[in-house]
Amino acid sequence: MNDSSSIEKTDERDFEQLFDTYYAPFYLYAKRFLDEEEVCQDLVSDVFANLWLKREEVEITSRVILGYLKTAVKNACLNHIKHNCYIQDYSSACQQKTPIYASSPDAVYNLKELYALLYASLEKLPEEQRQVFIKKVFEGKSRSEIADDLDISVKTVDRYKQKAMEQISKECKDYLPLLLSFLFFK
Secondary structure, X not given: OOOOOEHHHOOHHHHHHHHHHHHHHHHHHHHOOOOOHHHHHHHHHHHHHHHHHOOOOOOOEOOOHHHHHHHHHHHHHHHHHHHHHHHXXXXXXXXXXXXXXXXXXXXXXXXXXXXXXXXXXXXXXXXXXXXXXXXXXXOOOOHHHHHXXXXXXXHHHHHHHHHXXXXXXXXOOOOHHHHHHHHHOO
């Protein structure tokens, strides 16, 4: 690869020479960011492999190839660090969240117990919201039937149902998938 040639015109032998010449220095450059030898090797190899694969799409001359490689290796290292931070944050969050079974590890809820949880949360709702929820979910009535029964508008039925669902979701968040499957797919 001479001074003015483009990477897209480089043949395989010239690219191998570029790789052989600059792999080690860029590996050491990656080690400034990361302590893991294998990760550094992989990242630098990936940068070269991507450059080879995209050689026809990008216009990189021999004058700027070192700057390109340096930036690509640096970005690969920073992306790796960023990804590891994300994984660690997620792992920490999962460890901090108390699982459902922590309070009673041997508990297996049957349908009756799940309904008891649901009714306990229903008792905390305002009367109108509770009536709308019961008529809709347990009695299977339409919005207009509920509106007629309770002498309220259909929009009010929708609003009460929405508020009831939000409250029940908060109260039963750990059991919600089970409750929904029992309520709507029975």
